[in-house]
Amino acid sequence: MSAWIEMISDEDADADLRAALDLARTPHGTVDNVMRVHSLRPNTMRGHVxxxxxxxxxxxxxxxxxxxxxxxxxxxxxxxCGYSLANHWKNARHLIGDDARADAIWAALEARAPERVFAGAELALMRYAEKLTLEPGRMVAADVQALKAAGLDDGAILEANQIVGYFNYVNRCLNGLGVSTAGDIVGYYAENEAE
Incomplete structure (x- = not known):
């Protein structure tokens, strides 16, 4: 466990925290630091999960x-945010299922040039995610219209909006409290298939 604030272990948890920890358990039965960092306030852990x-x-x-x-x-x-990036890029890479394609996507994202590997709805989503992350106060109706023009329906747009919003929230929580992956199992998709 690693963060700039105290994180309570399972052994030292009271009944309320134990219930929140049980809700936050991964398929491996562990509680990742992203959730455990809430251990001083179990209600925010429950909400986060x-x-x-x-x-x-x-x-x-x-x-x-x-x-x-x-x-x-x-x-x-x-x-x-190294914490979220380590976990979610490992999952993305696995789900992409093609190392060359994943390498090309990574290089394009790292260069902030998603147009090198994406087109259509996928590119529109990456542009939306970038603007909402870096310039949230400059969002306009045309940003959503571009998603619709690329073929996304309102439900898919809402999904993307919630993913972007969630990761902006969690990235700031993690970076602001110095949470690291020390002690976590990074990524789950590949490991779960072996079980």
């Missing part, structure tokens, strides 16, 4: 999972 799962892991989402993870990674890259 629910928000995360609703934004990124809801069965009703229609955006492909690899694209959700790539949007998450791009926002985290723009925010210089």
């Amino acid at each position: 629910v928000l995360y799962r609703a934004a990124l892991h809801d069965a009703a989402n229609t955006l492909p999972t690899w694209l959700q993870e790539t949007i998450s990674s791009y926002v985290s890259l723009l925010n210089d």
Whole structure:
């Protein structure tokens, strides 16, 4: 466990915190630092878990999972959040399933040039994610109209908006409290398939 504030271990948790920790457990039975950093305030941990799962892991989402993870990674890259980037790019890379394609996507995102690898709706989503992350006060109706013109419906636009909003929230929480991946298992998709 690593952060600039205290994080309470499972062994030292009271009943209320234990219940929040149980809600936040990964498929491996662990609690990642991104959630454990809330251990002094279990209610924010519960809220964070629910928000995360609703934004990124809801069965009703229609955006492909690899694209959700790539949007998450791009926002985290723009925010210089190593924690989220390590986890979500590992997931995106695995879900892309093609190392050459993943390398090309990574290089384009790192250069802030998504047009090198994306077109249509995917490119529109990356541009939307970048502007909403870096210039939220400059968003205009035309930004959403561009997504619609690229073929996205309002539900998919809402999904993208929530993913971008969530990662801007969590990146600031993690960076602001010095949370690291020390002790975490980074990424889950590849590991879960082996189980």
